[in-house]
Amino acid sequence: MPKVLISDKMDPQAAKIFRERGVEVDEITGKTPDELKAMIGQYDGLAIRSSTKVTKEILEHATNLKVVGRAGIGVDNVDIPAASAKGVVVMNTPFGNSITTAEHAIALMFALARQLPEADASTQAGKWEKNRFMGVELTSKTLGLIGAGNIGSIVADRARGLKMKVVAFDPFLTPERAVEMGVEKVTLDELLARADFITLHTPLTDQTRNILSAENLAKTKKGVRIINCARGGLIDEAALKAGLDSGHIGGAALDVFVTEPAKESPLFGTPNFVSTPHLGASTTEAQVNVAIQVAEQMADFLVSGGVTNALNMPSLSAEEAPKLKPYMALAEKLGSLVGQLSTGAIDRISVHTEGAAAELNQKPITSAVLAGFLGTQTATVNMVNAPLLARDRGVEVREIRSEREGDYHTLVRVSVRTADGERSVAGTLFGDQAPRLVELFGIKVEADLVGSMLYVVNEDAPGFIGRLGTALGEAGVNIGTFHLGRRQAGGEAVLLLSVDEPVTAELLARVKALPGVRTAMGLSF
Numbered sequence: 341m342p343k344v345l346i347s348d349k350m351d352p353q354a355a356k357i358f359r360e361r362g363v364e365v366d367e368i369t370g371k372t373p374d375e376l377k378a379m380i381g382q383y384d385g386l387a388i389r390s391s392t393k394v395t396k397e398i399l400e401h402a403t404n405l406k407v408v409g410r411a412g413i414g415v416d417n418v419d420i421p422a423a424s425a426k427g428v429v430v431m432n433t434p435f436g437n438s439i440t441t442a443e444h445a446i447a448l449m450f451a452l453a454r455q456l457p458e459a460d461a462s463t464q465a466g467k468w469e470k471n472r473f474m475g476v477e478l479t480s481k482t483l484g485l486i487g488a489g490n491i492g493s494i495v496a497d498r499a500r501g502l503k504m505k506v507v508a509f510d511p512f513l514t515p516e517r518a519v520e521m522g523v524e525k526v527t528l529d530e531l532l533a534r535a536d537f538i539t540l541h542t543p544l545t546d547q548t549r550n551i552l553s554a555e556n557l558a559k560t561k562k563g564v565r566i567i568n569c570a571r572g573g574l575i576d577e578a579a580l581k582a583g584l585d586s587g588h589i590g591g592a593a594l595d596v597f598v599t600e601p602a603k604e605s606p607l608f609g610t611p612n613f614v615s616t617p618h619l620g621a622s623t624t625e626a627q628v629n630v631a632i633q634v635a636e637q638m639a640d641f642l643v644s645g646g647v648t649n650a651l652n653m654p655s656l657s658a659e660e661a662p663k664l665k666p667y668m669a670l671a672e673k674l675g676s677l678v679g680q681l682s683t684g685a686i687d688r689i690s691v692h693t694e695g696a697a698a699e700l701n702q703k704p705i706t707s708a709v710l711a712g713f714l715g716t717q718t719a720t721v722n723m724v725n726a727p728l729l730a731r732d733r734g735v736e737v738r739e740i741r742s743e744r745e746g747d748y749h750t751l752v753r754v755s756v757r758t759a760d761g762e763r764s765v766a767g768t769l770f771g772d773q774a775p776r777l778v779e780l781f782g783i784k785v786e787a788d789l790v791g792s793m794l795y796v797v798n799e800d801a802p803g804f805i806g807r808l809g810t811a812l813g814e815a816g817v818n819i820g821t822f823h824l825g826r827r828q829a830g831g832e833a834v835l836l837l838s839v840d841e842p843v844t845a846e847l848l849a850r851v852k853a854l855p856g857v858r859t860a861m862g863l864s865f
Contacts (some may be wrong), residue, residue: 341363341366341383342364342367342385342406342642342643342828343363343364343366343382343383343384343385343424344358344363344366344383344384344385344386344387344638344642345365345366345368345379345380345383345385345386345387346365346366346368346369346388346391347365347368347371347376347387347388347391347392348369348385348387348388348390348391348411349368349369349388349389349391349707350367350387350389350411350627350631351515351627351628351631351632351635353628353629353631353632353635354387354411354632354634354635355367355635356513357632357635357636357639357840358635358638360548361635361636361639361640361643363638363643364387364640365641366383367801369391369403369590370750373393373397373398374397375564376392376398377397377398377401378401378760379409379492380398380401380402380405380771381401381402381403381404382404383402383404383406384404384405384406384407384528384642385406385408385409385638385641386405386406386407386408386409387408387409387411387634387635387638388403388408388409388410388411388417388418389410389411389412390412390414390417390418391417391587393417394417394418394419394423394424395419396419396511397752399419399422399423399426399428400426400518402426402428405426405428405694406427406428406429406641407430407507407638407641407642408423408428408429408430408431409428409432409433409634409635409637409638409711410431410432410433410625410634411433411436411630411631411633411634412429412432412433412436412437412557412621412630413432413437413621414432415430415432415651418430418839420651420652420833424652424761429641429647429650429652429653430650430651430652431634431637431638431641431647431648431649431650431651432457432478432634432649432651433629433630433634433637433649434490434649434725435490435628436626436629436630437620437621437623437626437627437630438490438491438494438632439494439571439588439621439626440493440621440622440623440625441620441621441626442491442492442494442495442498442552442628442790443498443540443566443623443786444540444569444595444616444619444620445491445539445569445595445620446495446498446499446721447535448567448569448593448614448616449478449483449539449565449567449593450478451593451614452537452565452586452590452591452592452593452612452614453474453475453476453477453478453499453565454476455473455475455591455612457614459473459846463852464693469673471680472663474799476536476690477501478497478503478504479502479503479504480501480503480504480505481504481505481536481537482504482505482507482534482535482536482537482613483495483496483499483504483505483506483507483508483536483537483538483539483811484507484527484531484532484534484535484537484538484539485499485506485507485508485509485523485531485539485541486507486508486509486531486538486539486541486542486551486552486574487509487510487511487540487541487542487570487814488508488509488510488512488517488518488521488523488733489510489512489541489542489729489732489733490543490732491541491570491575492508492510492542493521493695493732494542495539495541495573496508496521496523496858497521497522500522504537505524506522506523506524507523507524507525507526507530507531507534507535507823508521508523508524508525508526508531509525509527509530510525510527510533510542510776511684511685511717512685512686512714512717512733512735513525513685513733513734514685514686514687514733514735515685515687516687516716516734517733517734520734525685527740527853528551528556529559531561532556532560532561533560534561535560535561536561536563536564536565537564537565537566537567538552538564538566539565539566539567539568539569540552540558540567540570540574541567541569541573542569542570542571542574542717543570543571543717543718544570544571544572544573544574545716545717545718546864547716547788548574548717548805549573549574550573550575550576551574551575552566552574552576552578552579552666552693553576554576554578554582554842555577557576557579557580557583557588557589558588558775560588560589562587562588562590563588563590563862564588564589564590564595565589565590565591565592565593566580566586566589566591566592566593567592567593567594567758568593568594568595568596569595569596569620570591570596571596572596572597572599572600572814574600575594577597577598577605577606577607578606580592580607580628581606581607581610582605582727583611584611585588585610586613589612590612590829591612591613591614591850592612592614593613593614593615593616594606594607594613594614594616594674595615595616595617595618595619595620596616596618597615598742600618601617602615602617609628609841618620622624622863632847637649646794649722649725649727650721650722651722653722662699662717664700664701664704664705666704666769666772666773666774666775667697667700667704667708667769668704668707668708669708669751669775670752670768670769670775670784671691671705671706671708671709671712671713671752671754671762672708672715672769672774672790673712673714673767673775673777673865674709674711674712674752674754674765674766674767674777674789675708675709675710675711675712675714675715675717675752676712676713676715676850677712677713677757677777677780677789677863677865678713678754678763678764678765678864679697679713679715679716679717680716680861680863680864681763681781681861681863682756682758683758683760684758684759684760684762685756685759686758686760687711687735687736687758688708688735688736688737688738688756688757689713689730689735689736689737689738689754689755689756689757690737690738690739690740690753690755690756690757690764691705691709691737691738691739691753691754691755692740692753692754693705693739693742693750693751693752693753694741694742694743694744694747694748694750694751694753694799695743695744695746695749695750695751696744696749696772697751697752698742699743702739702741705740705752705806706727706737707726707727709752709754710726710727710729710730710737711726713726713754714726714729714730714758737814747764748768748778750768750769750772751766751767751768751778752766752767753765753766753779754766758863764779764781764782765777765778765779765781766778766779767789770832774788775788775789776788777789777823777836777859780825780834780836781834782827783825783826783827783832783833783834784825785823785824785825785834785836786823786825787821787823787836788821789863789865790838790839790865791820791838791839791864792839792840792843792862792863792864793836793837793838793839793842793843793862793863793864793865794812794835794836794837794839794843794847794851794860794861794862795834795835795836795859795860795861795862795863796808796834796851796857796859796860797833797834797835797857797858797859797860798832798833798834798835798854798857798858799830799831799832799833799856800829800830800831800832800833801830801856804810804833804837804854804855804856805824807854807855808835808851808854811850811851811854812837812851814845814850815846815847815850816837817840817841817847818839818840819837819838820837820838820840821837821838822835822837823835823836823837823844824836831836832844832858836863842862842864843861843862843863844862847862848860848861849860
C-alpha cells in the first residue's frame with residue numbers, strides 16, 4: 341500500500357480521499373527540516389501547502405518518494421530541478437482557487453474606491469470624519485486587465501456585472517476570446533492610458549517582471565488605482581511608492597510583495613495604500629477544493645499511474661515514453677522558438693508531423709509544442725495543463741499527420757496564425773535523438789536550439805558577418821555556434837548564434853544599429 345505524508349495543515353477531506361483510494365496517510369505538520377529529513381524516507385508521496393520547503397537536501401533523504409503534491413498554484417517552495425533529477429513528479433492544483441483570488445481582487449478594488457481601511461480605522465478611533473473620505477463609483481469606470489487567463493476572465497466577468505468597461509492586455513488573448521469575455525483587447529500602452537483601475541493576473545516571468553515599471557506607471561492616467569493579487573515582482577514597488585507620494589497614483593492595493601513574508605516595506609504607512617498578507621487563496625471553499633484535488637491527483641498517480649497537472653512530467657504510458665522523449669524535446673524547443681519570435685495575438689497553432697514522427701502518439705508531441713510556446717509567457721505551464729491553457733485563451737490547436745517522407749526521415753513542423761499571416765518553423769532528429777532546427781519562417785537553416793541565442797534578420801550583403809562579429813567582440817560576447825540561412829543571394833538572411841551569456845538590451849541595441857539589420861532578438865532555451 342502506498343504511503344503519503346501530509347506535512348502542512350490541510351482540509352481533512354484530503355486524508356479521507358487518500359484512505360478511500362487505498363493509500364495509507366499520516367498527517368504530521370510543523371516539522372523542522374531536520375525532522376522531515378529523518379522521516380521522509382518511508383513515504384511514497386508528500387502532500388504540502390506553502391510551509392514545507394521541499395529542498396534538494398530533503399529530496400536526498402527521500403529514498404522512496406515518487407510524487408510531491410502542492411495544494412495550490414505556486415511551487416516556489418519545491419526544488420523542481422532537484423525533484424526531476426530524483427525522478428519525483430511534482431504536481432500542483434492550478435485551478436482550485438481561481439474564484440477566490442478573483443474575488444479578493446474585486447474586494448481590494450472596492451476597498452480602494454471607498455477608502456474602507458482608512459475609514460474603518462478613523463471611525464473606530466471615534467473621529468467620525470465623514471467629509472474626509474470621498475470615494476469614487478466603480479460604475480462606468482474602465483478596468484484595465486493585465487492577464488486574461490482563468491483568474492483574469494473571472495475578474496472581467498465580475499467587473500462587467502458592476503457595469504464597468506473592461507479593457508485587457510494579454511499576448512495570448514485572441515479577438516474571438518475577447519468578444520466571448522466581453523472585453524476590449526488593447527495594447528499595454530492603450531491600457532495604461534485609459535484605465536481608471538488596473539488589476540494584474542499574470543504569472544511572474546522574465547517577460548512580465550516589473551511590467552508596471554517606473555516608465556509604465558508614468559504612462560497611466562492620473563489618479564489610477566492599482567491592484568495586484570497575482571505575484572510580487574510584477575510592479576516596481578519603489579516606483580509605486582513614488583507615484584503614491586506624488587499623487588499621480590490615486591491608490592494601490594497589494595496582496596503580494598517581492599519579498600514575503602513582507603514584515604517591512606517602504607509602502608507601509610503610505611496614504612491610499614492597502615495591503616493584505618497573500619490572502620488571495622484564503623477562503624474555506626478554496627482550501628477544501630485544493631485539498632481534494634491534490635489528494636485525488638496523488639492517489640491516481642500512486643495507485644494507477646495517472647498523471648494530472650504535473651509540472652515536470654507529461655501524460656505518457658511507460659511503453660510510449662522512450663520513443664516519444666526526443667520528439668517531445670524537439671517539439672518543446674520549436675514551440676518555444678515560435679513563441680519567442682511571434683508578435684501579436686495567435687489564434688491558431690498547427691502541429692504537422694511527417695515520416696516517422698507521424699507514426700507516434702501525436703498528443704504528447706502537441707502538448708510539448710504548447711508547453712514550449714506558452715512557457716514564454718506562463719511560468720507554471722507544462723505538457724499536462726498546456727492544452728487547457730491554450731483552450732482558455734481561445735487558441736485553436738490543429739494536428740496534422742503525413743506519413744510520407746519529405747526531405748527528412750522524420751519532421752515536426754509548428755505553424756502559428758496571427759493577424760500578419762501564418763509562419764512556421766520545422767525541426768528533425770539527428771540520429772533519432774538530437775533535436776535540430778531545419779527551417780525558420782520559410783528559410784532553410786540548420787541549428788541547435790540551446791542556451792542563450794541571438795536571432796538576426798538582415799539584408800544579405802558582403803561584409804555583414806564581419807561587422808556583426810566585430811560588434812560582438814567589442815561587446816565582449818563569445819560566440820558558441822553560428823548558423824546562417826537565406827532565401828536567395830542578396831535577399832533576406834537569418835542568423836542564429838549561440839552565445840555564452842544572456843543577450844542584453846545593450847547588445848541588441850548595438851546589433852540593431854548595424855547597417856542592414858531588420859530584426860534582432862535574444863532567445864533562450
